[in-house]
Amino acid sequence: MSDLFASTEQNFAPVNRPLADRLRPTRLADVVGQEHLTGDDGVLTRMIASRSLGSLIFWGPPGTGKTTVARLLAGETELAFEQISAIFSGVADLKKVFESARLRRSQGRQTLLFVDEIHRFNRSQQDSFLPVMEDGTVVLVGATTENPSFELNAALLSRARVLNFNTLTADSLMSLLERAEALEGKPLPLDDEARAVLVRMADGDGRASLTLAEEVWRAAREGEVFDAEGLQRVAQRRAPVYDKGQDGHYNLISALHKSVRGSDPDAALYYLCRMFDAGEDPLFIGRRLVRMAVEDIGLADPQALGIANAAKDAYDYLGSPEGELALAQACVYLATAPKSNAVYTAFKQAFAAAKEHGSLLPPKHILNAPTRLMKESGYGAGYAYDHDAPDAFSGQDYFPEAMGRRQFYDPPERGFEREIRKRLDYWAKLRRERGEGA
Template identity: 50%
Template sequence: MGLFTPSAPLAERVRPRSLEEVVGQEHLTGPGKPFRRMLEIGRLHSMILWGPPGVGKTTLARVLAQGVRAEFIPLSAVAAGVKEVREAVARAEAAARVGRRTVLFLDEVHRFNKAQQDALLPHVESGLLTLIGATTENPSFEVNPALRSRARVYVLKPLEKADLLRVLQRALEHPEGLPGVAAEAAALDLIAAGAMGDARRALAALELAAELGEGRVTVAAAREALGAGGSRMDKGGEAFYDLTSALHKAIRGSHVDAALYYLARLVEGGADPMYVARRLVRIAAEDVGLADPNALRLAIAAKEAYAFLGSPEGELALAEVAVYLALAPKSNSVYVAWKRARDAVQAHPHAEVPLHLRNAPTGLLKALGYGEGYAYYHDDPEGSFAQAYLPEALEGASFFEPRGEGWEARLRERFAALKKRFAEAKRGREG
């Protein structure tokens, strides 16, 4: 037992006990958000929490159960089976007889086979058990449809560096954490970056660094605590997010060698290759865009190839697509257009759809003019160009501006010709 290590790990000792103490996941825990509303009305439904390790799945399950004063039964699908499920059902029946609800928390729910998952179904269906499953795998593939249909899926996000810094600071101040331990700001910054969105990893590194530094968390102790992967990730002071940013910007700037270097730094430093793969998909959509529509298909294919092959073989697929993206022509026209369109929605959230574009499934709606005068392009191309498509408040708005690189140069010609036809048709309509 180390100098600063009581019987329970630091992550367990400082685990949040209320929603107010939870860091991150504001899209679920903030005012008016799903988990906050559940606690306000005192009712839970069965759910699956999907997200990477160390982002609060177990903590949120405990907080939600405690918030509605339910019996909490934690099981791990790695060790539990049908026998343990039956025992949990018996406990839930006993709790129900005295008016208490039961939350069954099943960690790594994707590890349950179909028969084990089916054993849960009648009890989830009846409401005897409120199931909260936790998984790092996509529930669409790893949880059988019957169980998935009875549980809402909530996606948890990796914690941001700022979130992890708050977690670390809280651990230093918590009476059951590391009170009295001093920590250098640079060391905390290093741990937050090296933990790669995982609070449990950050807290384990903090606790070990406190032991290695004999009561003081230094940069050297933090590097050693993060381990070989963390040390390589942070060699020279660059943090995980700095390397990710450098990879993105090297590809955007069409620098193939830099792209390969930063990709290798991330993979060798212990970054989750699937995180890197998702970043490459984003680059294909955001920075290459319609200049080369094939880039997005290849990025998705590389992600799937890595998921299929794993390391080290699958890393070659990521390197291949990084080179392809760096060499590809670049256009962010869709990225810019999408932002403009969303800004327009913010400015005109209730702009009325023109009557002729509306659906008219009933006689009443037809009588109100819905769909009246709509020109079907294949029957009346000129009439189709002459009619208005945007709400009146946005008439004349322009969001998409194609650039001249790669395949998008052809789109620019087509788009210009279409705009000309719309303008001519509008003049004819007004004349």
């Protein structure tokens, strides 16, 4: 029987650790792309030098070194290292970790508790960290790819410092690939163009770049060197990092909206295409373009809303890819249109006034009087029919008497609103002349 097991074991090759794991830095100074944290003058370097490490939240995209840095911190500060993932852990797991940390503390050693994906813990689970953070049982290091301001409890955030991990630059990823070649003792079988394409495929993710490099080495035959097209075949292009329910989604739609508002059609088109490429729902983009038309352009160009709506409907009718051009056309139109948020601002002010003043009765002269009692009460008395007045403008005051006349809409001297401004100024002049309102 033992011979059978022995022969079976010989049929399996030894398990190789992934390249990304074998290439993990052993010193903070070796971490690539986070020099603002781990460099000679970095935040973490200073903390270690001062021997005052507090609880931390690492916020950044995948593959930027959050787990590696947490491990190195524990080593540099001689703390016990415990790691859990919020995806796989529950209350029972937390209790066990806390008990182990308390035991170590009673023996004179503190624990660095690294919690991956900490934002996935619910509010009560996050609150459970507070006592062990406050009494020094653990130094908490939480890692998250999501904005901590939205995903973590205020109480937890108040006890931890948030450190940003940056997406790795092309130079940082190239440096990682060079380290991988040194470790493997052979060059990547890629020409210069393919090497640059691999870096773009990694999309700022160091772990992804090393995984892609491993795939290339596995696929290459003796003496074979891949060009960009060959790399595409081997690697089956990795999709951009983009979660339609998370930060990537909101970052790109924010960038698109602000580029349109800032009248930069080139930047707006770039972010529009980024969202298309990442698989965003084009109808979601269409709805946001409609929102931009009413929020940032308004009556400066009254056609903007119609064009945005038409583009959304065109996509709905044509589908992809033909309909995407309609959204691109609307995007450029909105970016190049004159901008005004005057209606948006006026709406917010009017809404605030409506909430503030409650159920004030409109002035009686503009109320209908369908019954004799209402007529006798003064409803409709003194109403001036505007079409019978000179310039079809009576100048009457339509605000509730207790509130007085207000001005919410203040059109700028831009686009079509320049003409609206002229009309409003003219009507204001007539009001003053006729002694009504104002």
